[in-house]
Amino acid sequence: MIVGFPRNIGWIEVVCGSMFSGKTEELIRRLKRAKIAQQNVQIFKPRIDDRYDAVRIVSHSRQQLESIAIERAEDLLRHLKPETQVVGIDEVQFFGAEIVPVCESLANKGLRVIAAGLDQDYRGLPFEPMPQLMAVAEFVSKELAICVVCGNPANRSQRIVSSSDRVVVGAEGDYEARCRKCFIPEPVKASAQENLKLRLRG
Numbered sequence: 001m002i003v004g005f006p007r008n009i010g011w012i013e014v015v016c017g018s019m020f021s022g023k024t025e026e027l028i029r030r031l032k033r034a035k036i037a038q039q040n041v042q043i044f045k046p047r048i049d050d051r052y053d054a055v056r057i058v059s060h061s062r063q064q065l066e067s068i069a070i071e072r073a074e075d076l077l078r079h080l081k082p083e084t085q086v087v088g089i090d091e092v093q094f095f096g097a098e099i100v101p102v103c104e105s106l107a108n109k110g111l112r113v114i115a116a117g118l119d120q121d122y123r124g125l126p127f128e129p130m131p132q133l134m135a136v137a138e139f140v141s142k143e144l145a146i147c148v149v150c151g152n153p154a155n156r157s158q159r160i161v162s163s164s165d166r167v168v169v170g171a172e173g174d175y176e177a178r179c180r181k182c183f184i185p186e187p188v189k190a191s192a193q194e195n196l197k198l199r200l201r202g
């Protein structure tokens with residue numbers, strides 16, 4: 001919750017968390033409020049993420065907003081309209097390190113930047129460039145999911161299909177939210193219930 005927005009300057013907000021934590025939902029909520037306040041909003045997402053829709057950002061609960069799909073961080077500056085005051089970026093972790101100076105340049109120009117992304121990969125390791133982006137942001141919110149195994153707050157994304165590719169784009173069924181106790185760092189091909197049984201046995 002952000003109280004007391006800065007005035008007459010730009011800034012960066014990072015909304016981060018695991019899969020199913022409601023990051024995109026929170027991003028959409030903030031962007032909708034900016035639109036209600038009659039601010040000019042532009043929304044970007046990586047082209048790699050076409051889980052639900054090629055030109056919209058969509059949360060797991062099907063909230064959605066129109067967006068521009070771009071391949072590289074620098075494309076954002078090319079698509080930026082002069083009247084834009086608020087820039088939303090979804091799945092920001094997929095843009096790599098180049099997104100950090102892009103966000104900085106927007107904020108330095110006086111824009112409000114709201115970037116949502118995964119802060120940890122499926123191994124539970126920091127997902128660059130999120131640490132760098134969080135370090136230069138004015139506001140950082142961590143959203144938590146609910147662990148599907150034990151019901152505690154969850155900040156890890158358990159991959160339940162095998163792949164060593166770090167950027168397998170998440171869909172329901174490929175990942176589940178886990179707390180630090182229930183999270184197993186290696187990919188496992190089993191449902192939450194089967195894993196729980198394994199854990200109890202082991």
Ligand SMILES: [Zn+2]
Pocket residue numbers: 147148149150151152178179180181182183
């Ligand atoms: Zn748990």
